[in-house]
Amino acid sequence: MSLSQVKDASERDRTMQKAMEYARIGRWYEMKKLDHTIDMEELQVYRSIQDELAVHCDTVLLRGKRIILPKALRDQAIKIAHEGHQGLAKTKAFLRSKVWFPGINDRVDNLVKDCLACQAITQSKQIELLKMSELPQEPWDDLGADFCCPLPSGDYLFVIIDEYSRYLVVEIIKSVSAQSVIPVWPQANAQAEAFNKPLMKNIKAAGIERRNWKQSMFQFLRQYRTTPHSSTGISPFKLMFNREAKTKLPSVPRKQTKNDELLRQNDKISKTLMKAGADERMKTRRSDIQIGDHVLLRNEVRENKTTPSYDPVPHVVTNRKGNMITTKQNERNVTRNSSFFKKTKHQLQAADTADEEEVPDVPTQKNHLKIPEVRDGEAHTSRPTRQRKQPTYLQDYVIRVNNQ
Incomplete structure (x- = not known):
């Protein structure tokens, strides 16, 4: 972009011409008498900074030492500033070092954010609002499942959790096609995913203590099933089998209570607090993506x-x-x-369904070289025959070939 281009575009911009006129004579009070072809909002911005305005060579409007670009050149200037795909702050800094125009911040934001290459490269921090699952009506209605990564022994752990009671079942298996089963969105399988961490902690602790990891895992499962869950306040074993489990600790007989009512009350309170904390911590917000976008x-x-x-x-x-x-x-x-x-804002380009243009046959000059005939029993080689010449320093001598 050259200064002459700025001059030409400024001469065609009526709002810019009026701003330069007022900057020279100072009659900004005459703005009310202008017709509809003048952008009054933009002219009002120029009036608010009239003390900083100057006219260069009667054709270019300046704000201090920076050129004020006419509307026709603003998008082009932003594209120049965004060459190399620098970030938003760097693009603005480069642009402001030379030029200025009203609404420069919003215009740069819109064009840079719409850059397809930058959109594809930049990671989005938007996280959807946490959606809590409803408590099932009874045990085994809804299940969560996940595979725990392969252990040094080559075994996999298949983890199944009942969404109602939080009762856990872990099976040891030898092989699995994990990629076709593990969900792409782990939050949708949070119960099973969350259990993998304490499970692996127990297996690692067994290795440090030099214990059999399978025995240690089943011991952990027994403790987990008989411990009151943090969300429900009731042990998974009691919710699953409707009775207290016998453990190594002594206990006295207790009166049976309505577990379902207490469970739903505690579950609702726990999930409400969990959702509020997660939404605030991760700064979640609802996506505005709609059908057709x-x-x-x-x-x-x-x-x-x-x-x-x-x-x-x-x-x-x-x-x-x-x-x-x-x-x-x-x-x-x-x-x-x-x-x-x-x-x-970029749209999917439709595939070009037009028939491919036929490429006309271009006449080529045939090479009329004689191909030597190959007799039976003779080897054919595609390498050219080397032409042998007598050295110049032997021209004064008589040379015999094959004693002739």
Whole structure:
């Protein structure tokens, strides 16, 4: 962008011309008499900084030493400042070092945030509001399941938890296709996911104490099942079997109480407090993604350090159910939690279905070289025959070949 371009664009901008006129003669009070072709809001901004304005060569408006750009050149200037895909603050700093115009902050914010490359690379910190699951009606209605990572022995732990009683079952298995079972959104399986941490702690402690890890794990499960849960206030064993478990500690007979009513009351209080704390800590907010919007999908696998955080090819939202969003990209349908998507103004480019242009045959010059015939029994080689010449220093001598 050159100064002559700024001059030409300023001459075509009526609001800029009027601002330069008032900056020279100081008659800002005449603004009320202007017609509708002048941007009054922008002119009012110039009036508020009239003491900083100056006119360079009667064609360029300045604010201090910075050029005030006309509307026709502002987006171009922002694109120049954003070359190299610097962040928002750096782009503004580069731009402000040379030029200025009304609304520069908002304009830079909008254009830089709409940059497809920056959107695909920058990770989004937006987290959807925590949605608490409802307590099932009775045990074994809803289950959570997860695999605990392979142990040094090669075994996997298949963890199953009852959502009603929080009763746990752990099975030791030899092999599993974990990638096809583990959910992409762990928060949707929080009960089973949260149990893996104390379970692995017990197994690691068994290794330090040189104990059998299987015996230690079953001992841990027995203790867990008979301990009152922090959310319900009742032990998982009692909720599952409707009786107190016999433990190594003595106890006296107790009167049977209505566990379900107390359970639901404690569960509601616990989940309300948990949701409030998590939403405040993670600064969650509801996603505004709607059906028909164009979004970028987070890359679940990063092949190397140059892999962007999001797939730069936009998806179209086709359905939304609660926090789960379904999108389509060409023939591919994807359903993920809303936190996996980032809204974008860039649209999916339609595939070019036009028939490919036929490339005309270009006449080529044939090479009329004679190919030597190969007789039976003779080896054919594609290497050219070396032409042998007599050295110049032997021209004065008589040379015999094969004694001839």
